[in-house]
Amino acid sequence: MEIWLTEEQTRGYSVNWKVKSIIYKKKTMYQELAILELEDFGKALVLDGVIQVTEQDEYIYNEMITHIPMVTHPNPADVLIIGGGDGGALREVLKYKEVNAVDLVEIDSEVIEACREFLPSMGSSFDDERVKVIIDDGRKYIESPRKKYDVIIVDSSDPVGPALKLFQKDFYKNCYKGLKDDGILVAQTESPFFYQKVLNKSYNYICKLFKYTSLYLVCIPTYPSGLWSFTMGSKKYRVEDTDPFKKGEKNTKYYTPKIYHSVFKLPMFVEGIITSGMNLEQS
């Protein structure tokens, strides 16, 4: 018997993953959570039928959402991760010795528990003493955070269900307020192929708030279309002034200081998406 997980990525495009075994499955208060062993991608965290991370390629997403802002900020001592219950981005943040404390705000405690148990390559980062887990809705938490941060990483799922509000103007505004005067925000802003409107809106919201805004791109095999965008807003530090070699290598599989500046060089059509005058007043 062959078991396959089919993930609809658009109306006319879906992906099938061969499942070796279903390691864990549970309906939590927020979503249907599963840990699957896939034929080609190792173990995977699946939420409501959508693959969030796989052991085979999680490092690309987690390294790139983390190292770019962490290298841009000269001294990121206090870091906030919103979402990221798998612990992957957390693992990367903890590689910086200048980090004193990381708050991680996850809405669904069962995601963290499952990843600690079944995906230790990411989940074991919760064992670090510098980490404080806050079980809360990230959108609510950031309305009155317990302190100001140097770096905020918005590691959300797609803009449907609970994550929808993590792509809206008020949320980004509160993130801005939750940062110190030289703080940096980074958010995953979806596929430039399949979510052009989401990307355009998020980028432009962040652009209106921050002194410097930079979009960067990465290719992530298990995400729809592969091509993925991240938007970074910075109150003080500029990408152009950053020397990525200053902080050295970080025991990574994807990120290296050599690629830091290259990821900000955008293809024509992506420039077109972020500069086009789509209607921003709809959400």
Added chain:
Amino acid sequence: MEIWLTEEQTRGYSVNWKVKSIIYKKKTMYQELAILELEDFGKALVLDGVIQVTEQDEYIYNEMITHIPMVTHPNPADVLIIGGGDGGALREVLKYKEVNAVDLVEIDSEVIEACREFLPSMGSSFDDERVKVIIDDGRKYIESPRKKYDVIIVDSSDPVGPALKLFQKDFYKNCYKGLKDDGILVAQTESPFFYQKVLNKSYNYICKLFKYTSLYLVCIPTYPSGLWSFTMGSKKYRVEDTDPFKKGEKNTKYYTPKIYHSVFKLPMFVEGIITSGMNLEQS
């Protein structure tokens, strides 16, 4: 009734494309050729069940296999395309006014005929007077080419069936001989995720022949894993010395001079693939 094309990309990973209509289908001497209208990606050329190009994202592959070598070479007057029967790479080559003549060697004349008729955004490039089509096996043609070239572009399908020999040592050696003393070869060298051995071999074969070899990466949504590699061998001109702004904009959707240098900055794991000591003697 819904019709879907399922494409097996690895044993445990396949992709489904919703088919609006089957525009054309024929068993040629070499392969099963189809032109499909897809729900989300426009018209597509499909060979033996594998999507080669779609109207929605063909520009990424075709621009990037072409503009990188064409910008690196200061005066690419004589160009050879091996494969590329859809006409997409040809369209990009013809954007350079310094091009006097392009030879395109395609094994299957019916691919060209179908693309001229049903995919004119690519296929109409065959109407240009500078183009000479040679219906032949690229591997054979390059054993005794009718002239020497400035740039050779190997726009092959995957290394199975007729294209297998376009990934072998002797083929690259003959390409080297078929180039002028300052010539440049570029070849598509597959996904660094799914075809690490092919990439390692092709890169190292090219590396042993050419004075300068550079690998570059692009993200192509409809190709397995998205991440795609191209290897460029150059007899004289160095990437590091190239000023991509010299040749200006070329009416492209993906390529811009700004990204030229960035595509050569490789993630750690890709550096690992090309420098690892895999056994090169097997084919």
